[in-house]
Amino acid sequence: MLYELKNISKTYKSIGETNHALDDITLSLKKGEVIVILGPSGSGKSTMLNLLSGLDKPTRGQILFEDIRLDKMNEESLNDYRRKHLGFIFQSYNLISNLTIKENIELGSHLSSNPLNMEEVIDSVGLSSHKNKYPYQLSGGQMQRVAIARALVKNPAVLFCDEPTGALDEAMGKNILKVLQEMNKKYKTTMIIVTHNPSIADMANTVIRMNSGKIVEVTQNKKVKKAEELRWA
Ligand SMILES: Nc1ncnc2c1ncn2[C@@H]1O[C@H](COP(=O)(O)OP(=O)(O)OP(=O)(O)O)[C@@H](O)[C@H]1O
Numbered sequence: 001m002l003y004e005l006k007n008i009s010k011t012y013k014s015i016g017e018t019n020h021a022l023d024d025i026t027l028s029l030k031k032g033e034v035i036v037i038l039g040p041s042g043s044g045k046s047t048m049l050n051l052l053s054g055l056d057k058p059t060r061g062q063i064l065f066e067d068i069r070l071d072k073m074n075e076e077s078l079n080d081y082r083r084k085h086l087g088f089i090f091q092s093y094n095l096i097s098n099l100t101i102k103e104n105i106e107l108g109s110h111l112s113s114n115p116l117n118m119e120e121v122i123d124s125v126g127l128s129s130h131k132n133k134y135p136y137q138l139s140g141g142q143m144q145r146v147a148i149a150r151a152l153v154k155n156p157a158v159l160f161c162d163e164p165t166g167a168l169d170e171a172m173g174k175n176i177l178k179v180l181q182e183m184n185k186k187y188k189t190t191m192i193i194v195t196h197n198p199s200i201a202d203m204a205n206t207v208i209r210m211n212s213g214k215i216v217e218v219t220q221n222k223k224v225k226k227a228e229e230l231r232w233a
Pocket residue numbers: 012019020021039040041042043044045046047048196
């Protein structure tokens with residue numbers, strides 16, 4: 001198993017109340033899959049990503065990445081873990097405005113000891129003709145593709161995507177999902193995608209549904225849809 005969560009809880013305490021962001025979650029995640037986490041606002045999706053990616057620690061329970069206890073690691077080891085194995089894509093693209101597209105993507109490759117070939121990655125996200133432009137010269141979907149390329153070029157084992165299509169229209173959104181799907185096939189990158197959009201579940205191998213800090217359902221799709229075949233919610 002890539003990840004194993006055993007009786008994981010995360011609580012936040014504020015004056016007079018305790019908030020159970022995650023409530024006794026037990027779950028295993030397989031390597032090489034596209035995993036979609038669905039759930040309403042406040043259900044604990046981002047908290048889950050933060051724990052898996054070592055940005056935060058559980059209040060209770062064990063969390064293992066390839067049999068190593070993340071919940072026992074110190075900050076320095078967690079930093080190493082993120083640097084070596086993980087990539088991140090967020091709803092906002094976090095590009096650096098005074099660097100070109102190519103330079104933005106290069107930042108990702110500097111983070112890695114075994115980066116992928118820059119030109120190949122730029123080509124596979126369809127940005128070859130834009131690589132010498134600056135972020136302000138691109139559309140939202142194109143900027144998201146830069147962010148994907150920057151995350152992928154370091155060749156991470158796991159790519160975390162928090163609402164990667166949230167700021168995009170249907171055509172751009174599907175376009176981004178298609179890139180993620182192709183990358184999953186080509187490089188066997190495990191994709192963990194958090195979204196409000198239930199249509200995206202059809203392209204997952206595994207779908208995790210959350211509500212109020214709990215997992216309500218885990219389903220496996222026998223047939224996975226291509227990104228371009230999704231019906232948009
Ligand atoms: N740092 C924090 N301090 C206190 N409470 C928090 C913190 N982070 C999250 N929470 C609470 O934990 C619960 C789960 O939040 P989380 O961000 O995981 O939800 P989400 O499913 O990602 O929601 P959204 O779809 O709106 O992004 C919410 O009730 C939230 O208010």
